Amino acid sequence: AQSVTQPDIHITVSEGASLELRCNYSYGATPYLFWYVQSPGQGLQLLLKYFSGDTLVQGIKGFEAEFKRSQSSFNLRKPSVHWSDAAEYFCAVGLMDSNYQLIWGAGTKLIIKP
């Protein structure tokens, strides 16, 4: 069955430090890949998505993600985090054989140390 794994439930990073959030998926073909963010009291906001082409994807708020087929990974990165990045981050897979449903990881809560 298709699945998405975000191995880190919580991550704490100092303000200004770099960030990498991990995401691995299990799927027989190349899926559509997404990262969403949910800030406190807010809805789910799309950070970036990968459908095809360049495997390094740029998103909003200075985030980027790299699709690595050999590792079935789609890790999210940011070179320097800001206190406003504190939120919960979700990796999701859109299935090409069911092109409307998203399969989600459990989420990673990002805590920023001042």
Add this chain to the structure above:
Amino acid sequence: EAGVTQFPSHSVIEKGQTVTLRCDPISGHDNLYWYRRVMGKEIKFLLHFVKESKQDESGMPNNRFLAERTGGTYSTLKVQPAELEDSGVYFCASSPGTDLYGYTFGSGTRLTVV
């Protein structure tokens, strides 16, 4: 352009009561989806409407849940009777087509059953 609107934002009800959640999609979006996140778990797909028709309701947990989309506009999700395990955040999303490109989420309804 107005986004996807969900209300109420929070609801606290007693076990056995009925609750109705509402989602207003972006105008012109034929596709409407409901997702749910139970505490500490992944976000899970519940169902998908195309206009007023249920395209896929495979994720609905049981027959205590009833979703409708009258006239292909707003949608309601009724839980009757509510159980403790129904507590969680209910997200609605809409998109113009079934291709994952224009998925937009609402801010969610946090349901607490006590």
